[in-house]
Amino acid sequence: MKNLILGCLLFCVSVQAETFHKDAQYCLVCHGSNAQGNEAISAPNLAILPDWYLSSQLQAFKSGWRGHQTTDAYSKEMMAVAQSMSPEDVKRAIGFITAFQVSKAVETLDGDISHGKDLFQTCAACHGASAEGNKTLGAPPLAGQYSWYLLRQLEAYRSGQRGAAAQDSNGAMMKQIATAIKTDQDLNDLVAYINTLALPSTKVKH
Template sequence: MNTCKSLLAFVMTAIIGGTVMHGADPVAAVPPVIAATKATDGRVIFETVCAQCHGTAGEGKPELKSPSIAGMPSWYVNTQFANLREGRRGHDAADPQSFMMAAIAKALEPEQIKAVVAHVEQMPMKVPVGKDREMANTNPQEGMRLFQERCMECHRYNASGEMAFGSPPLIGRQGWYLEEQLKKFKSGKRGAVKNDVNGAKMVQMTTLFIEDEQMLRDVVAYIMTLNPESKESPFESAGQGAH
């Protein structure tokens, strides 16, 4: 517990002083430079605080294990900021990416969060390509069966998400990121804290219905096939809104 508190204090000092660290080892990793800001414009806040880890276009950075966030609906991003600020996510130093995001969320003022969330929602979704999309040694057809049986009801047939269920779009996220999040739900690193209702659903689903890592990777491989081939927004092509 003291280690956790000390690391949180270190991270907060780093944010205020101009840097924060991401990676498998938050102490040893080479940090990107993230400046403290009093800006209230969403674009400026994103460029100052978020782009160092999530990329200038919100495309994410595999070397930092940071996901693509461009085009994420505001209702979902707001929920995640609340989870991070209120301790339902990012409470465990063994999960360094979420741990650092919690520190950043707590360092931003509510009006800053509102502004940057609105900016993120307006950014064009980045379709994963190359290593962000490829899933070696997988069977997407097997993954489709699990997706249709267990995931589709909440995340929709095309993985575009559903606000009514608190289920985010899965398209637009890198395959390696989705794989890592499913593992975190399955291990209890994510979604196991009291009052994280939607997280608890994912813990239950991964625990009861994803029997092994092969099955987990197969379902991610199928989700990757639901991404559009072009830069056209899947919400536009399906005639849907982003909720």
Template sequence: MPMAPAMAQTAPDTMAARVEACTPCHGNRGEGTSDVYFPRLAGKPSGYLYNQLLAFRSGRRKYPPMNYLLEFLPNAYLQEMADYFADQRPAQPDPAPITVSDDILQRGEALATGGDSAAQVPACASCHGAELTGMEPGIPGLLGLRPNYVSAQLGAWRYGTRTATSPDCMQPVAAKLTEADVTAVAAYLATLPAPENAAPLPKGSYALPFPCGSAPN
């Protein structure tokens, strides 16, 4: 007796299924993976994530796998992807173990919370919020990121290999950081525990210290 043909299986028509290509690098819900150079996406402002997807698609941000995956996706679909990851709320990772000296951590804390007026470097908190959770629609939180990733991105800003919509507010700030400053900030941020509510603040919760093309008023 011939066997009945197998039932065709159809993938679920959900955004979670559609973004499975993202999960090997960024985690099932954007929570990140063990790779220290791939960032957590979950809970970041949708506008920020959308801006980054546009930048990868256009080649302004250069990473071949991302450039290839996004090359032919339309704006509306990129916005859906951004909205999906922005809505995810997996648990924040535990703080990274401390691998630098107290002096380096203290320098990182000083830059993150107070900046360096002599070097004309504003505090990270002045743009990313007092608890560094970011602000809608385009300022990302800085928690849950590994020091290697933060160092790599600050280095990219410093040398102009990562740029943003004009006026590019990060590049001139990062350009004033020394290599030691980058190490210190990255190490300090990675040691911070997440606050009880790590969601980005609503738009207009605080004023930015200067115009920023990624976060228009």
């Protein structure tokens, strides 16, 4: 199944430039018809992400400091995809994704929202009071992202699968913060609170 998914992604990024926007829809096999994500294959909601963050993460995968971890199969697949893309492919892919209307992941997660709000105050220093993101600090928006994805990334930071690369200064900070969240219930409460926050009205672009 993973080979099939990777094959779809590799097909997407290897198409000719003049037909990219027509054929890039095949990428949505993984990230959903509106780039809203797909839990079955651990594909996050891309529709909420601004162009600067999409660009930074594709470059991170392309350079190999994100996705190199042997135990992180999903990131390794994305690394392979990004490394097959030319700079022009990256530019077109971002343009394709950011053309979609922002779509919030609709779900609920059981947790102590009041406690989660208290925990979020540390996150707000970088990600914004409403989890809208901060380009200057390289902090992506969190509002509207799936809870399972946020939990998985926080766990990846705690375990060292993310934030360990020397080039990833923002990730190193996130690793410290995630490690300070001691229990799984605390993580659950934090993400449950983030899930209550409204989407920003527009994406932040250059």
